[in-house]
Amino acid sequence: MNIGAPEIILIILAVLLLFGYKKLPDASRSFGRSLRIFKGEMKGMKDDDARAATPAPPAVLQAADADRRAQLEAEAAAAEARAAELRARAAQPGAADAR
Incomplete structure (x- = not known):
C-alpha cells in the first residue's frame, strides 16, 4: 500500500478542516512536546534498567x-x-x- 500525492493532499485538507489554519501550529507544537516527553521517559526507563543491571x-x-x-x-x-x-x-x- 503506497501513499501517493493525492492521498497526502487529502490528509492535509482533512487536518486543516478539523483543526483550522489558526489552531494547526498549536496542535503541532503540543504533539511535538508530547513526543519529546515520551522519548525522554523511555530513555529514562532504559537508563534505570541499565543501572539496575550493573550493580x-x-x-x-x-x-x-x-x-x-x-x-x-x-x-x-x-x-x-x-x-x-x-x-x-x-x-x-x-x-x-x-x-
Whole structure:
C-alpha cells in the first residue's frame, strides 16, 4: 500500500478542516512536546534498567555508606551540641527576662 500525492493532499485538507489554519501550529507544537516527553521517559526507563543491571561493587557501596554514616554522625553531634547550648542558656537565671 503506497501513499501517493493525492492521498497526502487529502490528509492535509482533512487536518486543516478539523483543526483550522489558526489552531494547526498549536496542535503541532503540543504533539511535538508530547513526543519529546515520551522519548525522554523511555530513555529514562532504559537508563534505570541499565543501572539496575550493573550493580556497583560492594567496596564502593561500603565506602559510600561509611562516608554517609560519618557525615550523619557529625551532623548529629553538632545538633546535640547546639541543643546542650540552648538548654544551658535556658537554665541561666534571668534568661526569660532577656526575651
